[in-house]
Amino acid sequence: MKWLFDIKYAYRMLLKNPGFTSLTVSVMAAGLGICVFMLAFIATVITRPLPFEQGEQMHVIELEYDGMHYNGGSIMHPDYLTIKEQSNSYSEIGAYYNATANLSNGDRAQRYSSVVTEANMFSFTKTSPLMGRDFTDHDAMSGAEPVTVIGYEIWQNYFNGDQSVVGQSVKINGVDTLIIGVMPEGYLFPVAAQLWQPLTEDATRVKRSEAAHMSIYVKKKPEVSIEQANQEVKDIMSKIAQQYPETNSKSSAYVTTFQKWVMGDGTDMIIGLMLTAVGFVLILACVNVGNLLFARANERAKETAIRVALGAPRTRLIMQMMWESVFICGLGGLFGLFLAAWSLELLQVILPQMLPMSVPFWWSMSLDSELILQSIMIILVTALVTGILPAWKMSSSDFNAVLRDGTRGSVGKKAGRINRFLVIVEVALSCILLSLSGVLFVVLQEVNSSNFGANIENKLTARIGLPQVNYQEDSKRIQYYQRLLTKLSTIPGVNSVGAISGLPGSGNGYLAFQPEGYEVTENQYPRTGQGVTYIGSMQAMEMKLLEGRYFDSRDRVDSLPVTVITESMATKYWPTGSALGKRFKYVESEDQPWLTVVGVVNHVIHGQPFSGVKHRTTAYLPFTQQTRRFMSIFIDTQGDSEQYNEALISAVASIDPEVPAYSISTLTERLRRSTGGMNFIRDLFAVFAACALLLASSGIYGVLANSTSRRTQEIGIRRAIGASDEKVLSMLMKQGWVQLIIGLVVGLPIGYLVSQGVVQMLAPETNNYYIVFVIIPVIISLVVTLATFVPAKRAIKMEPCSALRYE
């Protein structure tokens, strides 16, 4: 009960100093809020198991090609069957591939994300349909009646929650399909599926090169480690590569969690950087509050001395100080938790608009009981960290000197040293964070302003997927796109139209090829992107012709197979002389024709404009010679492209009502989304850095104000014996500058080294970011100078006689 005495006192002291309390609570709220937010974000996207029974054992097996991890359905069906047969690491295994489903009930068509999966997917997740049934082995047999299980969203939105939806027949990609079940709300396994169809392909009856590419879902046996599972699948893939070198020479596979698989390579580094940044912010907050508490404890040296004289045990003295930090961190933590919860809710809303992909179903940004528990632990630790130093230091101070002569004895000197050290730490930490944030900003500015090699302005784009069953023949596909583009070009305000398999900024197939006369050893073929464009589309996209010609009416099905390549490909593979007339062929299958280069256009970026991908070469093929079912269409418009949405949808529907346009957006919006993830990270770092700067400046101000206040008498004496205001001001400013310089000397090199990771990952060739290491010291210097100047100016405003009497 005697603890209550101390608790009551700590509470009273905090109430008595509302300025101090609100400052320290705000600082801790910011530090803890950011920390909890980040932990929740990481838990949601990376560490929290999938929300299914044995979710922690659910993993994915994916392709690793030439050391690079793929994350989008890349293992050949026959390879999957071999893995399934030979592996012992899993209690359950299945495979699927992503598809798109043009769903039509005769009235209207709508495009949905679907997966074509083995029949065990629902039992794998131990989830039963809300209505109807799931797949049976019979459904997955070749020639079985086409069936589908639809998701809750389709049931609600497309079928308006019709209770008799099960048993209805709809057209999916032009095929009559029976709806056999509806999955519960929120079920989107494996990532963001809206509709499921059984895999009926018999891999043993198709050629390896024509087999479907799959993603494999597995439930790892608990006793098997991820390393063991990885080794096993690599061994199996190694044997397959020996057997089929022409298709599998550099192919292997890897096992990973669904969460890491979706986030892709580099996740660990980014998460590591984020955690480091958050850790720095939290440390800054702790240093800040610890420093202020320390200064305050120093002010209360006499009170502590009295307590000591009255026989206070050391533990009570320490706890007396600790209670205040417990209150500050507890209250700050509470506000921080609210702040984090609100930010997570906000993030959940804005995330779908920021990312190029559908948000995975497990990305439910919220605080769960485990996170709240972790947060409480962090709050307790921060309370300990912020309170222990002042408490310990004060309880071991020279209380006798304080009691004897009323001064702070040796405490003042020691406290000053510790204060100065903590200010240096604050400057260094904020310098590191600002450097990282600044470099990220500069690099991503460069990435965002990348020249994609095309005019991306005023383009409205959409995806089109022709159903296999209705558009099997090349002629039908050519006819469809010919009619569609003609129709689109008649929309008033449309300047030009085009169709391309992958828009600038979007991925293309990245295929192995052999340039004629190019020596290839042991199937080590080079790779290049493969794009297919409709005649006139390159001109409409304003890709600049550097040599030769664009595709035109000469490029027919039966004419010489031709290609237009990017300048980057021309200079890489035919560095001397012109590439025109040179030939190459893709080697995925034996029947690939030799393609003759008839034109060279400027380099075009396909995929995210980051490091490796940015420089990938591309070869374009004419649609007439290489038809595709899936294409991106675009219209070049006068004025705001978004105003043409309805006109585009109507034009597409008028050609074939069963083929809807989907993923409709402007090209600039599409490109913004493609770098949305990195931009989000940049914004997060900007918040961290702003917090760091704010924390550091308030901390430095607090400490310097305190130390200046402690020197008030000294300042009075100096002025009384003739020191000018300028001399006193310069003396006080110097104390801040010394710490500033030491902090910068420590922080800048560390900031440079840490930011190198970001530069190497995103844009290793860039060197614009050096300016950051000039600007950051200037910003920090200004802040520290201001934080020093304000209390110094206040000190010299006091009349010398008042300063001499000051206590």
Place this chain on the structure above:
Amino acid sequence: MTEQVLIKLNNVKKVFYTDEVETHALSDINLAINAGEYVSISGPSGCGKSTLLSVLGLLDIATHGEYELNGHQVINLKNADRARIRNKEVGFIFQSFNLISDLTVEENVALPLTYRDDYSNQQIKDAVKVALEKVDMNHRGNHFPSQLSGGQQQRVAVARAIAGNPSIILADEPTGNLDSKNAEAVMALLDSLHQDGATICMVTHDPRSAKRAERLIEILDGKITADNVINRGIHAA
């Protein structure tokens, strides 16, 4: 009747070391104080009287010598033990009152008792009440020190010193910060406490205050130069 020796110092020295300078604050102090005695220690500024009081109150450690308090050697105790003995055996009265400004009068008086394990909350309340009654301050229990006059603050400090029934009260210039009227009131309070059996050891350079004690010890340059019994029995009831 044999008098009980409460404090016994043998050859006590105290040396301060600062920047290669040795200052001998106390040299070969031999002193015994009996239970119930009222001792005054006086001398000029810097003679070592406050240092002696600090050593007696276990606020400071003698550099050399022996110190027996209430029958126990206390010279080589750990900090925690010194704190415990100080809390139980010694009551301090300081020149500048040294009340904690953010605690009420009652809380200030209760403070040393909250550090003791042998006092329940009720016992603390009772002891505070008794102590404040003794100094006639129970009507100001909920006030803060800043709301009291200097004399009242010193009375509260006296109440704090006696609340735990210590073996000895150590007073360091208890009237140094008071006007003559308040000083007289505080000295009368000490007289009264002594009459009730309290052992008091007071440092003062005020001859009038010093003469109220039974025994006058004079110190010069860290050495006891005089030790005279002057008023033995004067305060006896």
